[in-house]
Amino acid sequence: MANPSRIYTAALVVIGDEILSGRTHDKNISQVAAWLQVQGIRLREVRVVADDTPAIIEAVNILRTRNDYLFTTGGIGPTHDDITVDAIAEALGVPVVVHPEARAILEGYYETRGGLTDARLRMARTPEGASLIPNRYTGAPGIRCGNVFIMAGVPSITAGMLDALSGQLEGGAALLSETVGCWVGESEVADLLRETEKSFETCQIGSYPFWAEGKTGANFVIRSVSAEDLAACTRALVRGLEVLGKPPIAGGI
């Protein structure tokens, strides 16, 4: 599904009061980001919004229009605070329906677990015209409507949904990266970083300081869609660091 001649983009909307209150530490941003990298899709923007219909609608409508794909996490369970499906249906201008396939999945899942109650049936509701994303852990499926992918808030369930989508979405060339770690204050090599990046048009260099073993260090991350440019830029940076008497940390950090 790769089309290396164009850049594919995605956005993510994380829905949940529990993230904005600081109670729950989000794990979906990094797992969705890392998964998208492998699919050859760039994550352009993330928004974290409350369990609030207008906030969800605003974020979904802006971001699904400006990106190839929009993912959401959170708010698709059986309780009153799970309002994602209704909000997204409203954003798309379609009614909410009980999806027959989702209903069948839930009937099977709850057959030995007390049966399909009204609350559980909520999890079979989708925006009209949707297809399902399998959930191999707890039955209740994710939902795809056009370019919008509605996933669970619980990270392990979302991981399974992402796995089910692997290789299914059209993507471009993956953004490749190399990391060079060095015991150096980043301000000491700022010129080298800027000049090296300038010499390789397809490459970006990010600089991320750290403190460890009582010393100052930095990781320099080189990113490119060209494996050849990436290797050449990395070699140039390593040489430059060596010339300054700051050779990279063997094996990285």
Add this chain to the structure above:
Amino acid sequence: MANPSRIYTAALVVIGDEILSGRTHDKNISQVAAWLQVQGIRLREVRVVADDTPAIIEAVNILRTRNDYLFTTGGIGPTHDDITVDAIAEALGVPVVVHPEARAILEGYYETRGGLTDARLRMARTPEGASLIPNRYTGAPGIRCGNVFIMAGVPSITAGMLDALSGQLEGGAALLSETVGCWVGESEVADLLRETEKSFETCQIGSYPFWAEGKTGANFVIRSVSAEDLAACTRALVRGLEVLGKPPIAGGI
């Protein structure tokens, strides 16, 4: 600095390619969120954007206008990929200047560390009219311009900056919360949760499932600005769970 009669809101813009690529797991959202709770300020929205001037400007201008406070993390170091100060100055329509107090701080900090080079002097640049937020770890200060607070990307440095701001910002009544954990599938108590929430106008109940010890459980988080309503709503929920034969987990989970 508390004014309990109104609700104060904040937004956060996390700036950094390293978060969107999945390379770095963000820690600033949860620490800023938790800190704001204590200040009596509600975090309304978070956006994660790339190291990209137009993306930063858009997020900053929308969010500073609709909230009492806007915080940013990331992109204020000494290297070429640190563009936050320039982007925010452009968003505010003011020039970037070398802040004399920041310059003096950096001169002191680098006196025994090789001196204040051009790269290091970048960290004394602020939008015109800014004041400084102390950084007790690495010299380079955070920046306040009106209701915009520009902080570091490195979580430990941001923690120090937040600490320096503690009690300095006007806030409202803190949103209080209680958590009730229970070995129950949330779908089994969906009606109880909805009805209990309805009975207490100032309370919201969030439901967060978990799986542990081979069993299904859920944490129910009750939030309110009223300590009295919070206690009453929590009691009502606990009673309701007991009536259903699902008493709360002693000591929580």
